Amino acid sequence: MRLWSLHPSYLDRQALTGGWREALLAQAVLAERTRGYRSHPQLERFREHQNPAAAIGTFLTALADEASSRGYNFDRSRIDFPAPHGAETVAKIPVTSGQIAYEWQHLLAKLEKRTPEKWVGLRHLELPQPHPLFVKVPGEIASWERVS
Template sequence: MRIWDIDPGYLNRQSLLGEHRELHAIFVVLTQHKKGYAAHPETRRWKGHLAALGKRHDLLVEEMRLRGYNHHSPLPVVTGEIKWPKTFIDPPHAQFAILQEKYRDKEPGRIPLPSSARQLWAQHKYSVLARDTRLYKIIGPWLAATDNPLRFRALAKILVRTLRFPPAAGRLQNGLDHMWGYVSHLAGRSGSKQSPRQLLQLTRELAASGNIAYLLASTALGEVGAWMAPQPLSTALDAHMATGEGDKYALGYQPPF
C-alpha cells in the first residue's frame, strides 16, 4: 500500500490506478475506523490529514482524465484546511529511484522519470511559476552552477512541497499563458478570452494533437487542473467545439501518452 508524494504524471497506468484504489482504502479505514491496514505506516501517516488526502485524490483523478481514463468513484467532500503530512515513507528523490527499478522493462508514466536535477526542473517549471515566481527565478541559476545527486535530492523535496500549495489566480494565469505559448500557433485564435479551465483544456488538446513533447512531459499539464473549480458542462462543451476539432475528440481521440 502506497500513496506517492511525487506528481502522478510519473506513474504508469497500473501504479496510477493502484494508488487511486489504495487511497480509497485508506480513506475508508480512517473515516470508518476499520481495523484493516489501520497500523500500516501509510495509513498512520495520513491520520489527521483527510483534506490533504482528498486533494491527492483530486490530483490522481486529474491525471486519469488527462490520459482518457474514466473515473466513477468520487471521495466524500472533506472540508477544512489542507494540512499535508510532514513525513515521507520514502523521500521524494528515492521515490523516483523506486519507480526506475519498478518500471524496468515496463510501460512508463506520462512524464519520463528524470535522470538529472535539470530534467526534473524542466518538468516542473510551470507548476512552480504558477505558485512562486521568486522560487522560479532562483532554481534555474542554482542548477546552472552544478547538477549533481545532492541537488537532485534537495530539488525533489522542494518541488513536492511547493506543489502542495494552491496556485494564486494571477500566478496560475501566468503559468497557463507560458504553456499556451507552445501551442498558440496551432489554435488559429487567441486564448485571451478563455477561462483558466478552458485555456488548460485547449492547451492539453493542442499539445496532444501537435505532439508538443515539452508540454506533454510537464507536471503542470495535469496537476494545476486539480486546483481549479469544476467547469460547467455547457461551458465546457461550447469551448470544446469552438476549437474546430470537437468531432475528433467526441469520436474517441486519445492523447499520445
C-alpha cells in the same frame, strides 16, 4: 499499500490506477469503515494532518485529475471529501527530500521493467516534484517507510 509522495504525472498507468485503489482503501481506513490496514505505516502522515479526511480527499482528487488528463475515468463520487480547488485549500503535508528520492528510485525501477517508454523519458530527472498535497522539506527517508 503505496501512497506515492511523487506527483501523479510521473506514474505509469499501473501505479496511477493502483494508487487510486490503495488511496480509496486508505480513505476507508481513516473513516473507520474497514478493519484492515489500520496500522499501515503510510497512513501516519494522513492521521497527523489536522483534517485527515480532507487530506486523503485532496490526495485522491489529484490522482483523479491526472487520470482525467490521460482520458481515464476515475469515479470521483467515491471521494468522501474532494478538493474543490486543488490542494491549496488543505494544509500541505511535509515530505522529505530523502523520501522523495527513495520513492523516485523505487518508481524508476518499476518503470524500467513494465513501462520502458516512460522510464526513458524520466530517468534523467534528478529529483521530481511532490504530489500537490505535499511540500518538500530537507531530510532523510521517512520513519514510516519500509525500506527494501
